[in-house]
Amino acid sequence: xxxxxxxxxxxxxxxxxxxxxxxxxxxxxxxxxxxxxxxxxxxxxxxxxxxxxxxxxxxxxxxxxxxxxxxxxxxxxxxxxxxxxxxxxxxxxxxxxxxxxxxxxxxxxxxxxxxxxxxxxxxxxxxxxxxxxxxxxxxxxxxxxxxxxxxxxxxxxxxxxxxxxxxxxxxxxxxxxxxxxxxxxxxxxxxxxxxxxxxxxxxxxxxxxxxxxxxxxxxxxxxxxxxxxxxxxxxxxxxxxxxxxxxxxxxxxxxxxxxxxxxxxxxxxxxxxxxxxxxxxxxxxxxxxxxxxxxxxxxxxxxxxxxxxxxx
Numbered sequence: 001x002x003x004x005x006x007x008x009x010x011x012x013x014x015x016x017x018x019x020x021x022x023x024x025x026x027x028x029x030x031x032x033x034x035x036x037x038x039x040x041x042x043x044x045x046x047x048x049x050x051x052x053x054x055x056x057x058x059x060x061x062x063x064x065x066x067x068x069x070x071x072x073x074x075x076x077x078x079x080x081x082x083x084x085x086x087x088x089x090x091x092x093x094x095x096x097x098x099x100x101x102x103x104x105x106x107x108x109x110x111x112x113x114x115x116x117x118x119x120x121x122x123x124x125x126x127x128x129x130x131x132x133x134x135x136x137x138x139x140x141x142x143x144x145x146x147x148x149x150x151x152x153x154x155x156x157x158x159x160x161x162x163x164x165x166x167x168x169x170x171x172x173x174x175x176x177x178x179x180x181x182x183x184x185x186x187x188x189x190x191x192x193x194x195x196x197x198x199x200x201x202x203x204x205x206x207x208x209x210x211x212x213x214x215x216x217x218x219x220x221x222x223x224x225x226x227x228x229x230x231x232x233x234x235x236x237x238x239x240x241x242x243x244x245x246x247x248x249x250x251x252x253x254x255x256x257x258x259x260x261x262x263x264x265x266x267x268x269x270x271x272x273x274x275x276x277x278x279x280x281x282x283x284x285x286x287x288x289x290x291x292x293x294x295x296x297x298x299x300x301x302x303x304x305x306x307x308x309x310x311x312x
Contacts, residue, residue, distance in 0.1 A: 001302065005188055008232030009104050013180035016096030022182050022194070029178050029198050032091075036083035036169070043079045047072070066147060066155025070263025077162030081169035088177055103176035104234030117227075117236030121243035124293050129252060129269070131289040137273025141253065148253070152264025156250045159263035160242075163250075167242030174199045174221070175228040175237055188229070196221030207258040212276060213286035217257075219294040220285075226301045248283060255283035 013019065020028070044058070052059045064072070089100050101107075132138040145151060174195050183191025199221035200214055228237045248254050249261025253268040258281065271278030271287075279286030 003230045003232070004226075007180075007183075007188070007229040009176075009180040009229060009234075010184040010188070012102040012104060012106075013184040015102050016092070016098035018096055019181055019185040020096070022186065022190075025178055025181055026194065026198065028091075029173060030202070032084060032087045032173060033202055035087060037080055039081075039083040040076060040079040043075055063144060063147060064262075066152040066264030067158060068155075070155030070158035073262035074159045074162030077159075077166040081166045084169035084173050088172060103172055104180070104228065104232070105172075105176075106233065109233070110235045113231060113233050113235035114239045117239035118243045120236070121240035122247055124240075124297060125244055125247045125252075125284075127296075128284050128290045128293045131292060132271065132273070132278060132284065132287075135273055135277060135289075137271060137278050137289075138269050139272045141268045141270040143253075143268045147264045148268045149266065152250075152266060155263035156266055159250055159261070160246050163242045163246040164239075167240075167245055168238040170199070170202075171224065171228070171234055171238045171241050174202075175224055176234045179225050179228070183229075192222065192225045192229070195225055199224075203257055206282070208255070208281035208286070209258060210275070210280070210282055210286045212288065212291065213258075213279065213282045216285050216287075216290050216294060219291065219298070223294050223297045223301065226298060230301055248285070255279075255281065257285055258282045 047058050047060065051061070060072075063069075085100075088103065092098050092100055092102070129138060178198060179191040179195040181191070182194050183189075196218050200217035203209070203217050204214070206213075224237050224241065227240065228234055231237070245256050245261075249256040249265070250263055251266050253261075253265035254271070255261075271280065271284070275281075275287065277287045277289055278284060279290065284290050
């Protein structure tokens, strides 16, 4: 596994004039993520003007047309995460003194890697649903016909734009910056471990979080880190993360890390088995079905035979 110790991501990180100390990287990763959330303030004010306020928050209708709700959710995802890219660009330019693309976004093979990651992400979540089906723990849910199927296609496509920004932002921060910087300065396994724990911790305030969900978040961090390290690029894992969320929330209609996705759903499914298997209110990411898929994904990434360095 030469790629583990010599991933191109580490070489790219070393192009800067300095590699931050781990004692700075860990708190800065949380600070960068927190600051980025303030980007949603203008959108919140706009929504308040549009729909009004109640003592509990913005008085949005329960079921907006999928195209409208998809637009607002896409804007929410974009405004809450786009500043991650800006913050990292500023940090790299003035502190580490290296270009943004050294986070793992070289243009060579970008389309191939992004497409492959997109397909892998879909396949992995479909496999999770298939496991639920084998245990009889998933069923079709009767819902508003205006919020699902053909009627929801516009909203489902629209919200994908937001998922692309959100998934890419989490990946560029954790696997594009934290993992390579720590891995290049110390040891690759240290970068992988710390970045995975930070990723899980950043989701620690998500609603309906369970012990299995927290383990799965850490496992996803390990899988995503290995995938990015082996490919030597961030394009593939950015696509995989984005499509994973999109398929989960807007293709199958499950909760995404404890939150309901807006914009409608093409297929409206619901969990029917025990929470330990299905994830319950957190969504499939909180159940053993996803654990199985992630463990298999980790093993494949580790041991898949390839003649190309830094390639899956």
